[in-house]
Amino acid sequence: MHHALHIKNGIVIDPKNGVKAEKMDIFVKDGKIVEESEVKGEDVKVIDASNKLVVAGGVDMHAHIAGSKINTGRTMRPEEMRVVRNIANKFRAAVGRVLLTSPAIGYEYAKMGYTSSFEAAQPPIGALHTHEELDAIPMIDKAALPVFGNWHFVFKYVEAKDIEKLKTFIAWALERTKGFGVKVVNPGGVEAWMYGGNVKSLDDQVPSFNVTPREIITSLIKAVEELKLNHSVHIHCNRLGVPGNYETTIETIKLAGGFSNDARQVLHVTHVQFNAYAGDSWRTVSSGAEEIAKTVNSMDNVTIDMGQPIFGHATAMTGDAPFQFTLHRLTGARWSNKDSEVEGGAGIVPLVYLPKNPVHALQWAIGLELGLLIDSDKVVLTTDYPNGGPFTEYPYIMAMLMSKKMREGELEKVSPYVQKASNLPAIDTEKALEEVIHMTRSLPARILGLPQKGHLGVGADADIAIYNLNPLEIDTSNDFEKVYKAFKTAEYTIKSGRILVKNGELVDEHWGKTYWVDATGKVDMEAIKPDLEDYFKYYSVELQNYGVEERWLKKPERIVI
Amino acid sequence: MIIIKPKTEFVVTVEAELTPDLAEKDVEEIKKFKVYYGKDVVELGELFEVTKEGDDKRLVLDGDFSRVKWIGCRMSDGEIVVKGSVGANCGAYMAGGKIVIEGDADDWLGAEMKDGEIVVKGDAANLVGCAYYGDATGMSGGKITIEGNAGNYIGEKMAGGEIEIKGNAGDFIGTEMKGGTIIIHGNCGFVGGDMKAGEIKIGGEFELVPTFVKQEDAWVGDVNVKGEGVVRKL
Structure with a gap:
């Protein structure tokens, strides 16, 4: 060779x-x-x-490719498993329509020229499962972002305004879960869901804790920036999927205002399409993309990704358990709820995006508006796989961003509701090929803090x-x-x-690396030991059994901070 | 008409989507029809003897086909006569035509069938006229008649058409049913769970889930899902 x-x-x-x-x-x-x-x-x-x-090679910075969520999705959607993509021969059997099996994920990324993908929401207690599954994905490099936004430890240290201990806890958690960065999903809201509720603004108090989503987010940003992790806080905002939520999204984005980092953003706001709705009900819903775009463009320390819906089959799966329940009630589709002890939760609901459905068409338009109106240096192309649809349709989004003519043709096929509820028909912008290449390669690599990815320079x-x-x-x-x-x-x-x-x-099979970030050298691990011992009384596993050892991973790549 | 006879007893199952459309081809072409024998793709002629008599759209399966799956899958017209028993998924997604089975039928008989007719002279196993796992709708039209007994799960998520069982049936009859009719002349187990619409008529003994409301000559439910399905004595 x-x-x-x-x-x-x-x-x-x-x-x-x-x-x-x-x-x-x-x-x-x-x-x-x-x-x-x-x-x-x-x-x-x-x-x-x-x-x-x-x-x-393409870098997908936000997809759900491994862990208990996608696996529960597979279990509850046997109908997804009837599309045969590869028959076991030289390679492994691979099936799946939109929800793919692990080998199919690797193969489909590779066929499309993508070479890295990041699992965007790892329940910390499910770390071992997540890594077992990541290790079953061939071809690509990967990593996982554990979720922090509803973890009782985080609430405790935010409540006590103890940033040092919060930093130590983050370093401990990343080491134990072999995680790459700090993901936050509906901070405080998933804890409220444990009591059947949700949070409705950045200033709602989280039940039983004297903290608010605003405090959780700013404390985590402060801790991550002091630790100088590769990747910034990666947030799925509060009030996802609720008409009128764009204001909360803008407020959240502005929380990054007080922070700065020379190398990258300090806050990455993910699948913003789902958080860019104006109006006050599904009858009056319209696009809030323009306001969000203005805010993002005016700041130099925030990036977003699109979360573009693709018409056809999808499966909603997020760590935002209360939202998933709302979606289930809205559509009547199957629903599965996951509970991750004192760390958070998740839900799964099958979904089909229909072009003639006014809301689905609007979601589709909003995703594209975000992609077109935001600087190409601040917006990454994603479908939030499999929430918005398959990652295999990234080329569709790339082509759409570069061609008004294509968009005009597609607009004729969708509900006319988008004509009055979004600005997409009026947008003339056509991104250049270089910009779209940046949005799928060099930009996500920079956002993730991976200098060796997303470019072709020597080294x-x-x-x-x-x-x-x-x-x-x-x-x-x-x-x-x-x-x-x-x-x-x-x-x-x-x-x-x-x-x-x-x-x-x-033509060949390759097993990529799994990146994880080791920040334990920057903190005093002894500082949180009594707290850990105390909290683990409430866990279903013992402290010493919690987490994943590096030697259990197929090809771990430790990044020491 | 073509006559297909197994050459041997099959060690593993055969997956062969045999439909009356085959009868329109010449024998050599039919012999080259691709089927799965276990994990291997083989030609029909390797496993079966094929003879042709006349041009009518008719398939006669002469022998034991109890290890042959997917017979009549997606067929839309013509006739299949099976002289013995058939394997699973016979008549799945069927859209028209007729299948007569002189022996027994295995699981998934007429699953998600849309139209046409299936007659089983012997018994049928489980999952007659059901939806495949994960799908929303089972049998939506046509008729399935079973002269003998049937197993569990009959007409799950059924939306139209008719299933008639002359003997007894097992548990879970018409679960999540949304239309159509199931007739059971003999006894059966639990009936009507999460039934939304449609009708189930039973001649013998049966057990009804408790969420049905007794009316003059029938029970209506399942109230759990605000259903208006009807269960009555034949």
Whole structure:
């Protein structure tokens, strides 16, 4: 096998390094991108990429790909498991319509030229399960973000205004769960759900604790910034899926105002589409995207991702248990509730997005509005898989952002309600190819704090996608079908220097790394020991049995802070 | 008409979506029809003897087909006559035509069938006319007649059509039923759980879930789901 590659004559777009559609060669050795001189005299495999687009492998910073939620979703949706994607032969059997099995997730990402994906909500007590499942996903690099926003420890330290202990607890929790960063889901609201309720504003008191969502969020941002974790606080806002919630979203975004970080944002607000509704009921609901876009564009320390719905099948699964119950009552679909002891909860509800349904069409329009109105340096392309639909339709979103003509065609197929309730029909913006590449590669890599990902500079991981698209010739406004088709299946997907996909077909299997962040060196772990011992009286597991040992992971990659 | 005979006793199950459409092809083509034998894809001719008599859209399955699944799946017209017993999923998603089974039928007979007719001269197993797991609607039209007995789960999520069982049946009759008719001449177990609409008529003894309201000549429920299904004595 060759351990060096020469990708010849490709047209490279590499936003991080300022390369805008230039014909150049890329050299790879031992899984990294290197200078030409490094491969001299080596047994080099040459890939002819003439007239083809060469970019970094895609980075999905927010998807639900492993853990108890997706697995419960699979269990309760046997009808999702009838689409056969791969028959066991050289590769593993892979099935799934939108909810995919673990191998199918890896294979489908790879076929599309994506090489990293982050599980966006790991129930801490379910860490072992999550990692077992991540270890069953081939092809890609991955990591998981444990949820902190409803954990009793967090409430306790926020209540006591003890940022030092909060930092220590975060470091302890990331180490125990082999987590990558701090996810917050409906802070305080899921705890209120334990009593059948929810929180309705940033200043509602959490039942039994003298804290509010506002205090939880700001304390966590402060702690994460003092710890200097790779990734910022990653928040699923309060009041998700409620008409009128865009105001809460804006208030939440503004909480980042007092913080700064030279390398990245201090707050990432996720799947904002679900939190961008104006109006006061589902009858009067309209888009709040424009106001949110103004707020995000005016700040230099906040990023978002879209949470774009795709028409067709989806499964709503979030750590926002009260929202899931509301959705179940709204649609009458099946519902499953998960409870993670004193850490939070989750719910799962099957869903179909129908173009003729006014609310679904509006959701679809809002996602695109966010993608179009927000600076390309602040918005990442996601579907919040599988909440908004399959990640395999990212090429659809990419093409839509680049072509008004395509959007006009699609607008004709959806409910006319979007014409009055959103501004999408009036938006003329067409993103450039470089911008969309940035939104799917270099931007999510920067937001996650992974300098070796999302670009093709020397020293970067050799995660490369080659598409059958010539950026020097393509007219992205008019040839949207060609754009969609090109991004749907990569000509080549190269992961850590190995060719995994050729002409859209799997040719090799690879087991990616699992990143986790070790911040224990920055805190005094003894400081929270008595608290841990005290709280673990209420857990169903003993403290010493809690968590995941590094040696249990297939390919752990520890990032020491 | 084509006649298909198993060459041997099958060690593992065969999955063969045999429909009367096959009868319109010539014998050599029929022999090349792809079926699964366990995990292997093989040609029909490797497992079965195929002979052709005339051009009518009729399939005669001569022998024991109790290990052959998916017979008549998605068929829309013509006739299948099985001289022995059939395996699971016979007549699944069927949209028209007729299947006559002279022996017994296995699970999932006529699952999610939309139209057409199935007659079983012997017994049927479980899940007759049901929805596949995860789907919202079972049998929605057509008729299934079972001369003998049937197992558990009859007409789950059924929305239309008729199932008639001349003998006895097991538990969970018409669970989550939303339309159509189930007739059981003999005895059966629990009837009508979460039934929303439709009618169940029973000749013998049966057990009704407690959430049904007694009216003049019938019980109406399941009130648990605000249902207006009707259960009555034949």
